[in-house]
Every structure is written in structure tokens, then in C-alpha cells.
Amino acid sequence: MTKIDTSGPETVLPTPSHTVGPFYGYALPFRGGEDIAPVGHPDTITVHGYVYDGEGSPLPDALLEVWGPDPDGKPATADGSMRRDPASGGFLGRNGVEFTGFGRIQTDANGHWYARTLRPGARGAGAPHVSVCVFARGLLVHLFTRIYLPGDEALLATDPLLSRVHAERRDTLIAADEGNGTYRFDIRLQGEGETVFLEFQ
Amino acid sequence: MTLTQHDIDAEIAAEHAAYEKRVADGGPVEHHPRRDYAPYRSSVLRHPKQPPxxxxxxxxxxxxxxxxxxFGERDITVVDNDLTRQHTGEPVGERITVSGRLLDRNGRPVRGQLVEIWQANSAGRYAHQREQHDAPLDPNFTGVGRTLSDDDGFYRFTTVQPGPYPWRNHVNAWRPAHIHFSVFGSAFTQRLVTQMYFPNDPLFPYDPILQSVTDDAARQRLIATYDHSLSVPEFSLGYHWDIVLDGPNATWIEEGR
Incomplete structure (x- = not known):
């Protein structure tokens, strides 16, 4: 059953998801995964926070991927997030010039993460946001959410997603402004203040 | 209270029966696990309770x-897809070639996307500092690979057969041998992280992670097929495993779904 017959849609069925498990840490994270913004770019922002479980304990082993457009609202097309050293096989990391829009961040032992990226621009019908995918041991299927930035309340009010979410849960999708281009965004997997997660159809 | 395999077996059977009943009552086929799957104990506090x-x-x-x-050529190196050539010596174990196609839900090849793998060595030990299993590390095997899918969606890795390993979900819990896969599609919505298994592993029925996929046909799609045409003479045994990415992509819009 693992050679897929592509002759008709009824035989092209999705490969099931599984947890990332506890041991991805030597495989998936890469040097500079959290430093996405080109060096010295004036539109750089820092987003940071914790990932919590249903008892409010921070997860020391969550993996976040972030994907956002540039300040003009364009999705990045440059590769080179990882850039490898052909001599050692190690990671050179980003070149500090090009914007790949993609970050991969493992929470630290305290369950904290950060990403330095470019302020996303407006795109389509929505208010500006960075897309997030959450992976963890214990999480059998990854979770999508979005980080919206505060400030332009009129734009946030007309966002097609935010306008559909109940007021008391809506704030889980909007980062808190801590000044100096720094924003706080915690992710609560379960329980009180549970983050709104998304399903694309 | 000690949690035994017998306890977990009963929970797995109950979850399976509950799924069969949902389908019998007209519910949809569930291709993916439910995030709330208690036999896998780590899921208990880590799944949302609100619907997405x-x-x-x-x-x-x-x-x-x-x-x-x-992702492009500069994000990978030439030995990234050959896990047996990443050190000065040969890793211990049975060499295998794992290959297949990356497809979307329309059966179209997904081209030029990043495929990453990681796995235990042939003794069932991960090269991870927090790994507690008392099996030998192999100085000639790290167990990490990367490649880009080609123009027909194919990927190909050379590695060694990973060993099964114990974990602490319950007493005498063992994971069937598997390779972790991380795959990107042409849309971020298609992102997939999963695990590939090997045919006829006796540990399948005991493993709450594999059994979290309660649909029998879906579970089979996680198991590679032995493919003699992929076996390399005097070198490796071949396994074929196609990956179908779920989630909408741009063709959803072209076709007006």
C-alpha cells in the first residue's frame, strides 16, 4: 500500500501524521533558525514567548516553525535558510542579506522561544500576521496558528479570521507589544487561555 | 499503579472500537490520529480541547x-542523503535504500521540496544527549539526512536499518523500528511530520503511536514496501514509500473546491 496508485483520486489518500517525538533536536534545528531578519534591517521585530501544556507547565521540547511575508506583504522566494558548509557538512546559516521568511526554533529548557524577523506586511484580505506551525512530543498532529501584531485595531477588526473568533479567545492570536519592536506571544496547547488553532480546508 | 502493556492494549482496542463505531454511524474516514489519544500518555496534556x-x-x-x-541546493550537501557516508568509517548495520515519491492529494509530484529524516542507529540508539537507552552509540552513524524531491517528486536515502527501542510510556514499551520524516509541500498548509515503518514488524500491535492512526488502511500507508528493484547489488535492501501530503494547496483554488 505504500506505492500510491495515482490513476484516480480515490487511491490518493494522505499519509497520516505522527508526533515529532523527543529526539528531533539533533536533526531539525539549524544554526540561526530564529534569526530570520537580514542583519540591521530597520523593519526587524522580535517575537518571543513560552509554550505551555494543559497544566501550565512550559514545554522544553516544542519546535516552532514560522513563515511570514516581507514588509511589503510578499512571501519570500529565497532559499538559503540553512546554507550548508560543503567541507564540514555543518550549517553556515543565513547570509544576513536575503530574507527567506522561514524560521525554525526549538524551545529552550525553560520552554521559551524567540524569533527575530521582519514585520509582516498586509496581504490579501487579512491583517498582517506570521503563520506558525507547532510540533512537540505528545502532539500527534502539528498545530497551526497565527501571530497578529497589535496596533492597527481597524485592520484587525476586519480580518476574516479574527472577526470570526469569539472575543475572549481572539486575543490569543494577537501578540502583546512590549516596546522597542518586541512582542510577546505565548502558546497554550490546552486549558485556560487555550490558543486558537487553525485548520485549512 | 504500574501501567502495563495489557492496560495499553485494552485502551488501544477501545479507541479502535470507538473509531469503527463512528464510521458505522456515518462519520468520516479519519486519515490522521486524533490529537487526544490517551494510550500515548504524552498526548494527554498537549492536545487542544477547543475545536480548531x-x-x-x-x-x-x-x-x-x-x-x-x-529550500535549494545550498541548503543540502552531497552526502546528506547517504547516512552511511557522513563519517570516516562505515556504520554498523544492515544497509538499506529508502525511496519513493512525494505527491499531493491530486497525485501530482511535489517537486524541489525539502525532505528531512532522522532515526536511531542499528542498535536502537539515537545520537541525542537526552536519550537514556543503554544501547551502543555508533561513532560512524549520526542518523540525520536531507534531500530535495526531484522533478518527478522522487526522494532517495541510503542508510542503515534502525533498531527498535524501549521507551517509558508504560512498562516494557517498545517502539517498532521507524524513520522520522519531515516534509514540505508547495503550501505551508501541506506540512507533514511523520514516521515510516518496515513491513511485518511484530511490535506494530503494541505501539500506541502507530495505533493512534485508528483507520486500518491509513495505518498501512505508514509502512514501506520491500522493493527488490530498489535493492542495490552487493550493497543494500530497498524499501519503497510514497508520501501523500494532505492539506489544501493552490490547485484547490484553480479547481474551485
Whole structure:
């Protein structure tokens, strides 16, 4: 059953998801995964926070991927997030010039993460946001959410997603402004203040 | 109270029966695990209790999630897809070749996307500092690979057969041998992390992670097929495993779904 017959849609069925498990840490994270913004770019922002479980304990082993457009609202097309050293096989990391829009961040032992990226621009019908995918041991299927930035309340009010979410849960999708281009965004997997997660159809 | 395999077996059977009943009552086929799957104890505090908010991608073709990060030749090295050549010596174990196609839900090849793998060595030990299993590390095997899918969607890795290993979900819990896969599609919505298994592993019925996929046919899609045409003479045994990415992509909009 693992050679897929592509002759008709009824035989092209999705490969099931599984947890990332506890041991991805030597495989998936890469040097500079959290430093996405080109060096010295004036539109750089820092987003940071914790990932919590249903008892409010921070997860020391969550993996976040972030994907956002540039300040003009364009999705990045440059590769080179990882850039490898052909001599050692190690990671050179980003070149500090090009914007790949993609970050991969493992929470630290305290369950904290950060990403330095470019302020996303407006795109389509929505208010500006960075897309997030959450992976963890214990999480059998990854979770999508979005980080919206505060400030332009009129734009946030007309966002097609935010306008559909109940007021008391809506704030889980909007980062808190801590000044100096720094924003706080915690992710609560379960329980009180549970983050709104998304399903694309 | 000690949690035994017998306890977990009973929970797995109950979850399976509950799924069969949902389908018999007209519920949809569930291709993916439910995040709330208690036999896998780590899931208990790590699954949302609120239903997800659905986003119909056909209503906004500009969604950033309909695009995907780019990876290129500079993000991989020439030995990345050969896990037996990443050190000065040969790793211990049975060499295998694992290959297949990356496809979307329309059966079309997904080209030029990043495929990453990681796995235990032939003794069932991960090269991870927090790994507690008392099996030998192999100085000639790290167990990490990367490649880009080709123009027909094919990927190919050379590695060694990973060993099964114990874990602490319950007493005498063992994971069947598997390779972890991380795959990107042409849209971020198609992102997939999963695990590939090997045919006829006796540990399948005991493993709450594999059994979290309660649909029998879906579970079979996680198991590679032995493929003699992929076996390399005097070198390796071949396994074929196609990957079908779920989640909408731009073709959803072209076809007006």
C-alpha cells in the first residue's frame, strides 16, 4: 500500500501524521533558525514567548516553525535558510542579506522561544500576521496558528479570521507589544487561555 | 499503579472500537490520529480541547499559508542523503535504500521540496544527549539526512536499518523500528511530520503511536514496501514509500473546491 496508485483520486489518500517525538533536536534545528531578519534591517521585530501544556507547565521540547511575508506583504522566494558548509557538512546559516521568511526554533529548557524577523506586511484580505506551525512530543498532529501584531485595531477588526473568533479567545492570536519592536506571544496547547488553532480546508 | 502493556492494549482496542463505531454511524474516514489519544500518555496534556477554527482557502488566494518556504541546493550537501557516508568509517548495520515519491492529494509530484529524516542507529540508539537507552552509540552513524524531491517528486536515502527501542510510556514499551520524516509541500498548509515503518514488524500491535492512526488502511500507508528493484547489488535492501501530503494547496483554488 505504500506505492500510491495515482490513476484516480480515490487511491490518493494522505499519509497520516505522527508526533515529532523527543529526539528531533539533533536533526531539525539549524544554526540561526530564529534569526530570520537580514542583519540591521530597520523593519526587524522580535517575537518571543513560552509554550505551555494543559497544566501550565512550559514545554522544553516544542519546535516552532514560522513563515511570514516581507514588509511589503510578499512571501519570500529565497532559499538559503540553512546554507550548508560543503567541507564540514555543518550549517553556515543565513547570509544576513536575503530574507527567506522561514524560521525554525526549538524551545529552550525553560520552554521559551524567540524569533527575530521582519514585520509582516498586509496581504490579501487579512491583517498582517506570521503563520506558525507547532510540533512537540505528545502532539500527534502539528498545530497551526497565527501571530497578529497589535496596533492597527481597524485592520484587525476586519480580518476574516479574527472577526470570526469569539472575543475572549481572539486575543490569543494577537501578540502583546512590549516596546522597542518586541512582542510577546505565548502558546497554550490546552486549558485556560487555550490558543486558537487553525485548520485549512 | 504500574501501567502495563495489557492496560495499553485494552485502551488501544477501545479507541479502535470507538473509531469503527463512528464510521458505522456515518462519520468520516479519519486519515490522521486524533490529537487526544490517551494510550500515548504524552498526548494527554498537549492536545487542544477547543475545536480548531477552519479557514476555507478558496476564499482568499493570497493567504500566506498557501505559499511555502524555499529550500535549494545550498541548503543540502552531497552526502546528506547517504547516512552511511557522513563519517570516516562505515556504520554498523544492515544497509538499506529508502525511496519513493512525494505527491499531493491530486497525485501530482511535489517537486524541489525539502525532505528531512532522522532515526536511531542499528542498535536502537539515537545520537541525542537526552536519550537514556543503554544501547551502543555508533561513532560512524549520526542518523540525520536531507534531500530535495526531484522533478518527478522522487526522494532517495541510503542508510542503515534502525533498531527498535524501549521507551517509558508504560512498562516494557517498545517502539517498532521507524524513520522520522519531515516534509514540505508547495503550501505551508501541506506540512507533514511523520514516521515510516518496515513491513511485518511484530511490535506494530503494541505501539500506541502507530495505533493512534485508528483507520486500518491509513495505518498501512505508514509502512514501506520491500522493493527488490530498489535493492542495490552487493550493497543494500530497498524499501519503497510514497508520501501523500494532505492539506489544501493552490490547485484547490484553480479547481474551485
Amino acid at each position: 477554527v477552519t479557514i476555507d482557502v478558496t476564499k482568499d488566494p493570497e493567504l500566506v499559508e498557501l505559499s511555502s518556504p524555499a
